[in-house]
Amino acid sequence: MTDTPVKIVVDLSKPKGERESIIPLTDEEIAERDAQAVIAEAERVEQEAIEAQKAADAQAGRDALVALGLTEAQINALLGA
């Protein structure tokens, strides 16, 4: 049997030693959490692909400048690197 996931709530208005509550998630909270994790993962994968493409494009641009005869120092000065 899978344990019910819990959330930790720390009420700082209470004295030390009495602040922490371990509360099981409701079925609705679990479903919402799982749905959000799927969405977050999809967004992250998409963002990583975008950033990887940007990095690849930047490198391709740099390589093109090298092919045109610019030195690394000239390229760095041009790109502000």
Place this chain on the structure above:
Amino acid sequence: MGYQLIEEITVGAGGAASIEFTGIPQDGVDLVLKLAMRTNRAANTDSVKIQINNNTGSIYTHLRLQGNGSSVLTGSYTGTESYVIVNGNNDTANTFGNADFLISNYTSSNDKSATSDAVNENNATLAYQDLKAHLFADTNPVSSVQLAPSGGTLFLQYSTASLYMITAD
């Protein structure tokens, strides 16, 4: 100036789906959240979603400077929560990502500015370093902070979240 630990939470066996600090004392100047966390996301790296005052509106913006061991990335974000990088469950075993999150003037009636720096601990080339400048369009004093994994569903055992207050004296 004082730097006072308000509370430290360590996740127990079975993990935790979220951590929430409520009733934050309002007699400080700045708030600092220090995290050492690992989630159950089956990947290298994950993020901790951070919200204040249970505000789920699209009020969280940040500018990002990030390195991943091979390249440097920059970007910006506007959305319903803010993020700091921590470890996912494919990172080196028994390691935790570390993050510092500073909210300046957290009791003010202005929008809240914050900074974060975070590192993802991994004995491999792929390991993230992440600097962010945040702005939260919430003019209420910060009385609560909500933390949850972004890609995973649980903070794993031994993850810690410590809340500090910086005082004027």
